[in-house]
Amino acid sequence: MIAFVLSRLSSALLVVFGVSALVFLLIHAIPGDPVEVMLGETSQPADREELRHALGLDQPLPVQMLEYYRRLLHFDLGTSLYSRRPVAQILAERIPATAELAVAGLAAALLFALPLGVIAAVRRGTPWDSGAMMFSMLGVSIPNFLMGPLLILIFSLWLGWLPVSGREGLASLVLPALTLGTALAAILSRMIRATLLETLAEDYILTARAKGLPWHRVIFHHAMRNAMLPVITLLGLQLGALLAGTVITEIVFSWPGIGQLTIESIHRRDYPVVQACILLISVTYVLVNALTDLAYGWLDPRVRLRQSDRGAA
Amino acid sequence: MKLWLAIAVLAVWAGLACFGWLLPLNPSEIDLTRILMPPGADAWLGYDDLGRALWDRVAVGARYSFFVAIFVVSISAVVGTAIGAVSAYLGGWLDHVITRIIDIFLAFPGILLAIALAGVLGAGLGNVVIALTVVGWVGFARLARAQVLAQKSREHVQAAIALGARRRRILLRHLLPLIGASLIIEATFGVAAVVIAEAGLSFLGLGIQPPAPSWGSMIRDSSRYMLVSPHMVIVPGMALMLVVIAVNTLGDALRDRLDVRLRGGRASSTN
Numbered sequence: 001m002i003a004f005v006l007s008r009l010s011s012a013l014l015v016v017f018g019v020s021a022l023v024f025l026l027i028h029a030i031p032g033d034p035v036e037v038m039l040g041e042t043s044q045p046a047d048r049e050e051l052r053h054a055l056g057l058d059q060p061l062p063v064q065m066l067e068y069y070r071r072l073l074h075f076d077l078g079t080s081l082y083s084r085r086p087v088a089q090i091l092a093e094r095i096p097a098t099a100e101l102a103v104a105g106l107a108a109a110l111l112f113a114l115p116l117g118v119i120a121a122v123r124r125g126t127p128w129d130s131g132a133m134m135f136s137m138l139g140v141s142i143p144n145f146l147m148g149p150l151l152i153l154i155f156s157l158w159l160g161w162l163p164v165s166g167r168e169g170l171a172s173l174v175l176p177a178l179t180l181g182t183a184l185a186a187i188l189s190r191m192i193r194a195t196l197l198e199t200l201a202e203d204y205i206l207t208a209r210a211k212g213l214p215w216h217r218v219i220f221h222h223a224m225r226n227a228m229l230p231v232i233t234l235l236g237l238q239l240g241a242l243l244a245g246t247v248i249t250e251i252v253f254s255w256p257g258i259g260q261l262t263i264e265s266i267h268r269r270d271y272p273v274v275q276a277c278i279l280l281i282s283v284t285y286v287l288v289n290a291l292t293d294l295a296y297g298w299l300d301p302r303v304r305l306r307q308s309d310r311g312a313a
Numbered sequence: 314m315k316l317w318l319a320i321a322v323l324a325v326w327a328g329l330a331c332f333g334w335l336l337p338l339n340p341s342e343i344d345l346t347r348i349l350m351p352p353g354a355d356a357w358l359g360y361d362d363l364g365r366a367l368w369d370r371v372a373v374g375a376r377y378s379f380f381v382a383i384f385v386v387s388i389s390a391v392v393g394t395a396i397g398a399v400s401a402y403l404g405g406w407l408d409h410v411i412t413r414i415i416d417i418f419l420a421f422p423g424i425l426l427a428i429a430l431a432g433v434l435g436a437g438l439g440n441v442v443i444a445l446t447v448v449g450w451v452g453f454a455r456l457a458r459a460q461v462l463a464q465k466s467r468e469h470v471q472a473a474i475a476l477g478a479r480r481r482r483i484l485l486r487h488l489l490p491l492i493g494a495s496l497i498i499e500a501t502f503g504v505a506a507v508v509i510a511e512a513g514l515s516f517l518g519l520g521i522q523p524p525a526p527s528w529g530s531m532i533r534d535s536s537r538y539m540l541v542s543p544h545m546v547i548v549p550g551m552a553l554m555l556v557v558i559a560v561n562t563l564g565d566a567l568r569d570r571l572d573v574r575l576r577g578g579r580a581s582s583t584n
Binding site for chain 1: 413517519546
């Protein structure tokens with residue numbers, strides 16, 4: 001188990017290293033002179049030189065890169081070009097809103113996916129099943145930027161139940177969470193249905209039934225445990241889409257989180273903040289993924305054995 | 314969605330994209346007397362806040378979503394498959410390096426890298442294609458790599474090696490046809506993903522620029538008028554949804570028909 005943990009963590013670290021390199025190179029993807037793009041064409045040459053120096057862009061690339069990593073290790077993410085404040089400080093203000101939204105979105109997804117998936121599997125081939133699968137098809141096909149406005153239209157404008165946008169109180173969290181969670185709910189309910197159907201066909205379920213156990217006990221105590229394992233992996237992988245989804249969802253609902261900050265900073269050409277936001281979201285995803293793998297390995301010994309096989313190959 | 318309906322939707326989408334220029338479409342023509350007019354007998358799909366006909370705008374928007382999707386998916390598929398297949402076939406340090414690079418690209422969640430790239434490169438059609446291709450090749454590379462690894466020890470490949478066939482010939486003639494089915498399925502779902510991503514970037518103001526109509530930017534522009542004119546969000550939204558559902562339906566159907574796993578692994582030899 002320790003070997004598995006170490007190998008998983010070291011590969012996660014390597015990926016974090018690579019991801020930050022790519023984010024570092026992002027600023028060099030700006031066509032032409034990045035400093036000119038950031039300051040505008042009418043800027044003074046002296047100002048440009050000053051900014052170029054402040055960003056370290058006058059140094060050779062390897063030196064810039066080393067300096068970048070040295071700063072990252074100290075959580076120094078630079079200074080915003082727009083507000084002149086430390087980027088780390090700006091991020092810290094925005095993290096709670098995004099974390100709240102992501103957790104609520106995840107909760108909404110599970111709240112819908114679990115009953116839908118279980119009902120679809122247990123009532124296979126009935127209208128319940130086709131209804132749940134239709135929801136799933138719609139859920140994956142309606143992107144956040146359409147789901148959000150549609151929910152606003154129905155629940156805020158027509159019914160007047162919930163606020164249109166902003167972050168004030170629990171009611172304002174409901175629609176963003178639903179918007180963010182729908183796609184994940186759709187994917188998860190399909191997966192839960194599929195794995196539960198597979199598990200229900202196993203012999204030990206037949207045994208449990210033959211013993212005379214009631215259906216709900218068989219499903220929730222015997223079948224769900226095994227059926228949930230692949231679901232957890234999928235959940236870990238899909239969290240990335242959920243995190244990326246916060247960007248668009250925050251824009252739709254004017255939710256003051258990291259995603260909104262990312263897009264605002266792109267439009268302001270405040271690239272140090274953009275880089276930091278992208279880095280923060282990706283690193284969070286890598287770490288969550290590594291944790292999911294570890295949890296999975298802990299739940300199912302076959303995984304860590306298979307993993308160490310693959311690591312050796 | 315039934316398969317025939319999905320194919321009909323896709324035919325309309327592709328038809329509007331390829332032959333839409335034959336129709337009298339004026340997506341930027343402003344008619345001040347028809348501002349925010351709802352759909353109706355003499356208004357087709359209605360008019361937007363500037364008095365532009367939504368039918369014309371959705372029809373021209375189909376062009377952007379279709380060609381962006383076709384371009385991005387074809388370039389990604391060719392580049393990704395080549396990288397993944399060569400990596401798996403040659404193995405060794407090259408495979409190790411490429412696998413690491415794939416891992417790093419996969420570590421950027423969803424559309425995030427495309428948002429960052431489009432944001433840095435600047436908005437516009439060409440940059441959207443670049444940003445989405447940079448993100449898109451990875452899926453194909455990972456799939457092709459896994460598939461070639463699984464297939465390269467099969468007898469006919471070994472026989473070809475023993476006969477002295479060149480690497481390029483083995484990859485193109487003996488391995489690519491085996492993995493073609495899964496690549497086609499991946500490409501189909503890729504089209505749906507790119508359609509959503511292009512609309513998403515345009516929604517964020519990082520994609521197709523006004524006044525050119527993209528379904529994504531039409532949805533964004535509708536938000537201020539949603540209460541008085543919900544058709545402004547519903548019309549482009551429905552277009553987008555129909556296309557995505559149709560592509561996904563086609564992908565599901567292809568997977569059921571082509572996927573070797575579902576037919577017990579034996580059918581792959583007949584592909």
